[in-house]
Amino acid sequence: MSKSEATIKRLNRIEGQVRGIVRMLEENRYCIDVLHQMQAVKAALARAESEILKDHAATCVNDAIESGDTNEQQKKVEELVDLFDKLKR
Amino acid sequence: MSKSEATIKRLNRIEGQVRGIVRMLEENRYCIDVLHQMQAVKAALARAESEILKDHAATCVNDAIESGDTNEQQKKVEELVDLFDKLKR
Amino acid sequence: MSKSEATIKRLNRIEGQVRGIVRMLEENRYCIDVLHQMQAVKAALARAESEILKDHAATCVNDAIESGDTNEQQKKVEELVDLFDKLKR
Amino acid sequence: MSKSEATIKRLNRIEGQVRGIVRMLEENRYCIDVLHQMQAVKAALARAESEILKDHAATCVNDAIESGDTNEQQKKVEELVDLFDKLKR
Numbered sequence: 001m002s003k004s005e006a007t008i009k010r011l012n013r014i015e016g017q018v019r020g021i022v023r024m025l026e027e028n029r030y031c032i033d034v035l036h037q038m039q040a041v042k043a044a045l046a047r048a049e050s051e052i053l054k055d056h057a058a059t060c061v062n063d064a065i066e067s068g069d070t071n072e073q074q075k076k077v078e079e080l081v082d083l084f085d086k087l088k089r
Numbered sequence: 090m091s092k093s094e095a096t097i098k099r100l101n102r103i104e105g106q107v108r109g110i111v112r113m114l115e116e117n118r119y120c121i122d123v124l125h126q127m128q129a130v131k132a133a134l135a136r137a138e139s140e141i142l143k144d145h146a147a148t149c150v151n152d153a154i155e156s157g158d159t160n161e162q163q164k165k166v167e168e169l170v171d172l173f174d175k176l177k178r
Numbered sequence: 179m180s181k182s183e184a185t186i187k188r189l190n191r192i193e194g195q196v197r198g199i200v201r202m203l204e205e206n207r208y209c210i211d212v213l214h215q216m217q218a219v220k221a222a223l224a225r226a227e228s229e230i231l232k233d234h235a236a237t238c239v240n241d242a243i244e245s246g247d248t249n250e251q252q253k254k255v256e257e258l259v260d261l262f263d264k265l266k267r
Numbered sequence: 268m269s270k271s272e273a274t275i276k277r278l279n280r281i282e283g284q285v286r287g288i289v290r291m292l293e294e295n296r297y298c299i300d301v302l303h304q305m306q307a308v309k310a311a312l313a314r315a316e317s318e319i320l321k322d323h324a325a326t327c328v329n330d331a332i333e334s335g336d337t338n339e340q341q342k343k344v345e346e347l348v349d350l351f352d353k354l355k356r
Contacts, residue, residue, distance in 0.1 A: 056120035
């Protein structure tokens, strides 16, 4: 299983967790239980995020490094800084 | 549309967004675009969270206040503090 | 040592950590080391936050519960929900 | 004023804000007001963080790109990914 397949599986699970939360709301489950379940989704998303970023570094960013293309390398760095800025911290 | 229905609709949209991210990964879309999309999901989850919490305050917590039952009120407060502690901040 | 004194000590340490980061910048220390140090400050702030909130629940919120004053109780709940909304998540 | 001086000024202000919170606790100020002030500190830290990271990209990372040293470039990317992982999200 390639890295990307593992991430796809992880996001499929997250999709299932979100569907589970919809069901909890439809069944009028206790709000606090729903909110705890949402923390679990957020933690799972953070793990998927790390995985995708590591994959990005190992592939696209690494290709830019090996190409020796300075412009391409600077673009990759700008994208990472821009993403960092948008992160909810 | 009751508050809870609005939240269910919101979470249905989030489920669709997560499915969209799976598709982006399957189509080998650019990692940075995927990561930006994940920020959008996290922001949408935070909005749903606020909505659910406000609904909880207006219903369950308010019932505990109106009941005059001190034990029940303390339980509600403990749950909120406990949730706050688990929040990814 | 009362709870509040422990929190004051904790925040005094955080103040010292921030001063340490200023020194790192003045000494032109490596950016990545500075950024890791800032994560430590953020984690320490989150712990202080939890402590203050627990103290608030055990004192002010508990007083409102024991007073039996419904208006006061609703005000306390609104404040907590409002704070939750402003949390960087 | 160089970029780094602006960041130092910003962190000096943050240090002052933390000292202000200590004073609020000593004066037994209302917990909720203290907690709102802590959100302000966290937001200010996030801005300083972005500033330092941008400075890092414009200097150290840019030097690595211009050096053409592949090993050095890979080290810079690893550091950024590692930092991202440690970010409280």
